[in-house]
């Protein structure tokens with residue numbers, strides 16, 4: 001791997017013609033519009049909070065045969081909303097693109113230079129091995145503007161709502177059944193990413209199995225060898241009977257893709273409160289999540305208040321790294337589009353590097369408990 005890939009520059013969302021986001025990134029999440037590009041056919045808006053940047057792509061006209069007009073991205077021709085591109089900063093775009101091509105990768109956009117009065121950038125776009133996901137590979141070391149050439153800066157003060165979001169913590173993909181291994185190998189081979197162990201007990205070849213009794217999912221994780229700070233999580237369903245969140249995504253998205261992105265915050269309680277007040281809708285776990293199996297003691301042991309977490313719906317996980325005093329807290333939003341597909345997560349870490357594997361297990365138990373209760377079957 002000669003070229004060095006570093007942190008994500010932006011994550012690109014596509015909204016179909018005539019539709020908006022069910023949960024608005026600017027109005028509800030208070031992401032700050034920083035730059036815009038408009039052509040007769042498309043509008044591209046860059047929205048920022050900390051180092052987390054979304055590029056929101058909207059069509060201003062129905063999809064035609066050749067109306068690809070999106071700069072720094074490819075057109076996923078969506079009939080539904082999708083998050084389909086992760087832009088990564090790279091120091092040698094032509095070099096990496098040549099390597100990828102020699103490995104048989106598809107490059108919908110070969111390396112190209114774009115410039116304006118603030119400098120120039122080079123980018124190319126490669127299709128990944130997973131669903132509709134592509135990667136824009138970007139070198140902006142020669143650019144001094146607030147976003148990218150071709151975009152007009154939007155000036156304005158950052159929102160003073162007390163919500164601190166520092167960066168994209170992780171991006172979670174839904175893979176087809178049996179598809180996480182091939183995806184893992186693609187990122188290792190093409191981008192030089194390293195496998196990231198979710199548990200000290202996990203064998204890299206097996207992945208991390210959650211749930212059980214024919215109802216679980218398999219997780220694998222990767223991180224850039226440059227330590228870009230943002231990890232990739234690959235999820236596939238193992239469920240044989242009741243469809244889980246991963247099955248629902250595949251069905252409603254029409255195939256594999258980006259399911260959610262974790263936004264890192266140093267204060268999840270304040271961030272959740274402020275975003276709830278601004279109209280963001282979060283998933284609230286069943287009350288049983290907070291009462292089952294010593295959760296209250298676990299929350300107190302981590303120095304957090306169980307009532308506050310329960311009131312807001314925040315999950316706390318010490319499961320895998322519990323013995324070292326490390327933990328994380330997380331909360332998931334409702335989907336951003338009208339389908340049950342892409343959503344956001346807030347995550348606050350206290351030394352725990354995982355992804356709330358214990359929470360997924362605990363949520364399953366809580367939901368199972370509720371179902372059993374409703375059917376009068378609880379022991």
Ligand SMILES: O=C(O)C(=O)Cc1ccc(O)cc1
Nearest residue numbers: 172233235245246262355356
């Ligand atoms: O907890 C996280 O942030 C993960 O990334 C793990 C995960 C994967 C798939 C799901 O449907 C829900 C959670």
